[in-house]
Amino acid sequence: MKRLLIAAALAGAVLAPLSAQAANDSVTFAQRLEPPGLDPRTGAAAAISLTTLYNVYEGLTRMDEKGMVHPGLAESWTISDDGLTYTFKLREGVKFHDGADFDSSDVKYTFEANAAEDSQNKRKDRFEVMESIETPDANTVVIKLKERRPALLEQLAESTAVIVDPATDATNATNPVGTGPYKFDSWTKGDSLKLTLADTYRDKDSIAIKNVTFRFIGDGSARLAALLAGDVDSADIPNELVGSDSLKADFNVLVGNTNGETILSTNNANEALSKLKVRQAIAHAINRQEIIDGAMFGYGTPIGSHFAPHHPDYIDLTGTYPYDPELSKKLLAEAGYPNGLELSLKLPPVDDYARQGGQIVAAQLEKAGFKINIENVDWPKWLDEVYKKKNYDLSIVSHVEPNDIGIYAREGYYFNYNNPKFNEIIAASESAASPTERTELLQAAQKILAEEAVNGYLFQLPRVIVVRKGLNGVWKDIPFFVTDVANMSWSN
Numbered sequence: 419m420k421r422l423l424i425a426a427a428l429a430g431a432v433l434a435p436l437s438a439q440a441a442n443d444s445v446t447f448a449q450r451l452e453p454p455g456l457d458p459r460t461g462a463a464a465a466i467s468l469t470t471l472y473n474v475y476e477g478l479t480r481m482d483e484k485g486m487v488h489p490g491l492a493e494s495w496t497i498s499d500d501g502l503t504y505t506f507k508l509r510e511g512v513k514f515h516d517g518a519d520f521d522s523s524d525v526k527y528t529f530e531a532n533a534a535e536d537s538q539n540k541r542k543d544r545f546e547v548m549e550s551i552e553t554p555d556a557n558t559v560v561i562k563l564k565e566r567r568p569a570l571l572e573q574l575a576e577s578t579a580v581i582v583d584p585a586t587d588a589t590n591a592t593n594p595v596g597t598g599p600y601k602f603d604s605w606t607k608g609d610s611l612k613l614t615l616a617d618t619y620r621d622k623d624s625i626a627i628k629n630v631t632f633r634f635i636g637d638g639s640a641r642l643a644a645l646l647a648g649d650v651d652s653a654d655i656p657n658e659l660v661g662s663d664s665l666k667a668d669f670n671v672l673v674g675n676t677n678g679e680t681i682l683s684t685n686n687a688n689e690a691l692s693k694l695k696v697r698q699a700i701a702h703a704i705n706r707q708e709i710i711d712g713a714m715f716g717y718g719t720p721i722g723s724h725f726a727p728h729h730p731d732y733i734d735l736t737g738t739y740p741y742d743p744e745l746s747k748k749l750l751a752e753a754g755y756p757n758g759l760e761l762s763l764k765l766p767p768v769d770d771y772a773r774q775g776g777q778i779v780a781a782q783l784e785k786a787g788f789k790i791n792i793e794n795v796d797w798p799k800w801l802d803e804v805y806k807k808k809n810y811d812l813s814i815v816s817h818v819e820p821n822d823i824g825i826y827a828r829e830g831y832y833f834n835y836n837n838p839k840f841n842e843i844i845a846a847s848e849s850a851a852s853p854t855e856r857t858e859l860l861q862a863a864q865k866i867l868a869e870e871a872v873n874g875y876l877f878q879l880p881r882v883i884v885v886r887k888g889l890n891g892v893w894k895d896i897p898f899f900v901t902d903v904a905n906m907s908w909s910n
Contacts, residue, residue, distance in 0.1 A: 460540065491509055492508055600904070609634060669885060700783065760789040767795075
């Protein structure tokens with residue numbers, strides 16, 4: 419059926435009107451997943467950041483396509499010699515979409531709420547390290563840290579650190595209010611999210627795109643059809659079709675990097691999976707290149723630990739447990755499972771790396787003596803059963819936050835991994851006194867995860883996006899998940 423839909427999309431391309439660019443002040447994106455909510459501080463889904471970060475919400479800092487830090491709501495800052503005190507000078511004249519003035523009290527409120535006992539912020543630890551937040555005047559914020567955080571400026575540019583209006587905080591999940599260039603217009607569940615240029619935005623006259631639509635189209639062939647019909651201007655489509663002749667006349671294909679480590683998530687609290695030899699058996703059963711070729715059509719870079727290959731501190735650990743299904747069988751027997759081991763594999767609704775990749779991974783594991791029961795689940799069920807309740811054996815997902823190796827040190831995280839030595843290394847890396855020291859610590863952390871086969875490390879998720887010709891400013895690389903619409907424009 420999928421092939422038939424793709425063929426139909428290609429066949430209909432000749433007669434399809436290219437209508438999406440009819441208005442040079444509008445743009446429509448096809449997004450495979452719909453966000454579960456619109457507050458990027460509390461949700462784990464990348465779809466939230468893709469729609470709202472830098473569009474609706476802003477942080478004190480922001481990052482560009484290459485991961486470089488720039489001023490955001492803070493126009494400048496100074497850092498004390500001991501690295502413990504950050505003083506931010508805020509932009510003046512900034513307003514929230516509801517007309518409220520932005521000032522230092524909003525920063526204090528947001529960061530203290532993020533660190534509160536009942537906070538749902540997924541990076542709560544980043545705010546708990548703040549010993550005090552002082553506001554000597556409306557345009558100055560002084561943050562004193564309990565210990566050094568050399569990566570603080572980068573972290574303040576991410577979705578978990580966007581600044582909110584205290585008056586509207588409680589309803590941000592459904593009616594987001596920020597200081598960004600676009601305000602919330604409407605959300606038709608199951609279909610689309612619409613944003614419009616905010617009258618309150620300080621630099622609104624410099625923005626070319628006035629109207630933004632995110633359409634939620636889960637099926638890859640349907641996203642292709644929407645592109646060819648002129649209904650959307652940018653989308654990711656099945657990798658096997660990015661070289662299609664039907665795209666060459668009217669579209670550009672951008673191939674870049676993400677920070678998405680695609681892993682075979684493993685419940686280390688499971689009785690069998692808590693045994694190192696079982697996890698080693700899984701590691702030896704995985705043929706990464708076969709997964710990349712079969713599920714991603716050659717796009718993707720093999721990884722041997724939870725770290726991005728394009729990061730300067732990366733080390734190649736793909737050879738830690740070479741592909742050897744016979745050795746996997748031997749290890750399983752030594753672990754107490756001479757007749758094999760039955761495990762569940764819960765897959766979220768991502769066609770390529772999760773669903774297609776899951777079929778390949780299951781076949782590889784079964785070749786090595788495992789019995790794999792695949793269960794396809796939707797995102798709400800995945801978030802509830804796997805991420806929250808940890809009711810799973812194996813899963814496949816891409817972890818997309820930049821430099822997120824520290825998640826393995828989080829208490830109660832869904833891998834159920836607990837290694838005090840690893841935790842100490844991560845804590846030391848976060849407060850490292852020099853880049854050299856930080857590199858050594860991060861590389862030590864990578865080696866521990868690889869050697870302990872905490873998860874099955876598959877590949878780095880590529881960025882493959884199709885963009886209508888004439889639309890400028892779409893990022894090729896995305897160091898974190900964001901759609902920076904305000905810097906886009908149409909030419910011709």
